[in-house]
Amino acid sequence: MRRRKLMSKIAFLVAAEGIERVELTEPWKAVEKAGHEPVLVSPEAGEVQTFDHLTAADKVPVDEVVADVAVDDFAAVVLPGGVANPDALRRDQKAVAFVKDFVASGKPLAAICHAPWTLIEADVVRDRTLTSWPSLQTDLRNAGASWIDQEVVIDGNLITSRNPDDLPAFSEALLKALA
Numbered sequence: 001m002r003r004r005k006l007m008s009k010i011a012f013l014v015a016a017e018g019i020e021r022v023e024l025t026e027p028w029k030a031v032e033k034a035g036h037e038p039v040l041v042s043p044e045a046g047e048v049q050t051f052d053h054l055t056a057a058d059k060v061p062v063d064e065v066v067a068d069v070a071v072d073d074f075a076a077v078v079l080p081g082g083v084a085n086p087d088a089l090r091r092d093q094k095a096v097a098f099v100k101d102f103v104a105s106g107k108p109l110a111a112i113c114h115a116p117w118t119l120i121e122a123d124v125v126r127d128r129t130l131t132s133w134p135s136l137q138t139d140l141r142n143a144g145a146s147w148i149d150q151e152v153v154i155d156g157n158l159i160t161s162r163n164p165d166d167l168p169a170f171s172e173a174l175l176k177a178l179a
Helices: 021-033 084-089 093-105 116-121 134-142 164-178
Strands: 009-013 017-020 037-042 047-052 055-061 076-079 109-112 152-155 158-161
Touching (some): 009 093, 017 021, 021 047, 021 055, 084 116, 093 109, 093 116, 109 116, 152 164, 158 164
Parallel strands (some): 017 047, 076 109
Antiparallel strands (some): 047 055, 152 158
16 A cells, blocks of 8 residues: 655745745745645734735735744745845844754755845855845855855755746756755
8 A cells, every 4th residue: 555645844934025926926836736735934923915026916824923833844945035025034033043943954945036135144154155136146245155146056955046037947946855
């Protein structure tokens, strides 16, 4: 008799607003299609506001509050971008501590666009190679990382991409890391 493989839970960690919608929805769909369970995690309960660049888009219900989750609850973490989202997230001590502990666990963490700001705040980029939205390259270098302009960069358990155009490669790298 074959045993059914249990789905892995994947945390999508976001702030209350400023999330670039496509950077949340496209990896979410890829994770679901691959048989994993995406879970929206945020510092506060309720809903989060996504955006299409600067225009408000969909509101999405939060599944879990970051203060109530643990690294062991998830197989991977995805940090969507948007400018305001990671800027707010990096000011939340519990979110930053969760990211720091998750990276230390060795499990995959995928960050796209402006999301590496949260990685910088968690002090997990030193001596790592990453990519991001181009305007973050100085921030990443100042935090001790090497920055390269490439659609997806994998350095150990960190997966990073530059922008929504890179979402297919970003999602593929995440799914490969979960295999």
